[in-house]
Amino acid sequence: MVELDLPPLILQQALQLLTLHFRYTVLHTNTIASKLYNLRCKFRCSNAHPQHTIENRIAKAHSTLMISSTYPGPPSMPRSVTLAKPKNKGKSYTTFLKPIVSAERLRQIRLKYPHAPLPPCGNVSSRLHAHFLLHYLSLCNNLYKPPPYLKMRGHRNPMSLLRLRSQSHQSIPTHMLTIADNKRDVYDSRVCLYCPSGVTGSEIQIILKCPATSHVAMDLIKLLRILLYDTCQPDWSTLTTHQQTSLILGDLPSTLPKTFHHVWLQSTLPAILDYVSHLETFLYNMT
Numbered sequence: 644m645v646e647l648d649l650p651p652l653i654l655q656q657a658l659q660l661l662t663l664h665f666r667y668t669v670l671h672t673n674t675i676a677s678k679l680y681n682l683r684c685k686f687r688c689s690n691a692h693p694q695h696t697i698e699n700r701i702a703k704a705h706s707t708l709m710i711s712s713t714y715p716g717p718p719s720m721p722r723s724v725t726l727a728k729p730k731n732k733g734k735s736y737t738t739f740l741k742p743i744v745s746a747e748r749l750r751q752i753r754l755k756y757p758h759a760p761l762p763p764c765g766n767v768s769s770r771l772h773a774h775f776l777l778h779y780l781s782l783c784n785n786l787y788k789p790p791p792y793l794k795m796r797g798h799r800n801p802m803s804l805l806r807l808r809s810q811s812h813q814s815i816p817t818h819m820l821t822i823a824d825n826k827r828d829v830y831d832s833r834v835c836l837y838c839p840s841g842v843t844g845s846e847i848q849i850i851l852k853c854p855a856t857s858h859v860a861m862d863l864i865k866l867l868r869i870l871l872y873d874t875c876q877p878d879w880s881t882l883t884t885h886q887q888t889s890l891i892l893g894d895l896p897s898t899l900p901k902t903f904h905h906v907w908l909q910s911t912l913p914a915i916l917d918y919v920s921h922l923e924t925f926l927y928n929m930t
């Protein structure tokens with residue numbers, strides 16, 4: 644799931660194997676397990692050494708996360724880990740690794756879509772691709788921290804927004820997977836229910852373009868226009884429909900300085916959650 648991006652198992656394991664290496668080479672060097680580990684590391688390159696041993700997996704984890712400069716010796720440590728109290732060092736090292744795992748995950752997602760246009764625009768082929776084009780500019784955070792819109796306390800539950808962002812909302816045609824006669828339908832065949840011409844019913848269509856539903860966003864767009872102006876960001880009308888939709892779904896403008904992030908979220912999130920709730924009610928009443 645890209646939205647709440649849980650890093651894939653292979654990266655999670657790499658993180659755990661690296662922390663194990665840290666424990667054996669830095670934290671608990673006097674234990675029997677550590678001595679055995681160091682001994683076995685020395686024989687790792689011999690032909691007799693089995694493939695799937697913990698030493699080989701740890702070596703592979705180092706190359707997966709591209710931390711291999713000091714392997715098999717103790718890893719080089721950032722200041723935060725060196726200065727941490729002995730009992731906190733392990734935890735501190737894991738905290739240090741998490742952004743590295745996040746960066747690797749984002750690199751992998753970007754590799755999957757190497758021709759991502761900037762600013763995002765164009766047609767999409769799948770739900771994952773749609774999510775990527777809408778939200779990839781905001782995918783630059785530590786994936787182990789929940790996105791801010793889920794953490795901010797407000798008067799409304801952010802679950803509907805999460806459903807919209809994670810491409811799993813019952814009311815958006817492209818989010819609905821249909822299998823008929825054992826055949827998966829294609830993304831483009833999930834059309835807008837309210838347009839006669841068979842336009843793909845993506846969130847961009849429902850939120851911004853569809854004559855039947857786009858008016859629901861007008862108040863929110865008015866607020867976003869003002870905030871963009873107040874924070875010296877590019878005007879609403881110069882943004883692509885992907886960028887406009889991503890702002891409506893709670894992303895920050897990609898050029899917004901970090902000092903304004905919190906204020907932006909605080910000013911927009913209640914209005915965004917209100918909008919999503921109105922849109923849901925509107926769509927449910929129409930069907």
Ligand SMILES: [Zn+2]
Binds near residue numbers: 835836838848852854
């Ligand atoms: Zn429509």
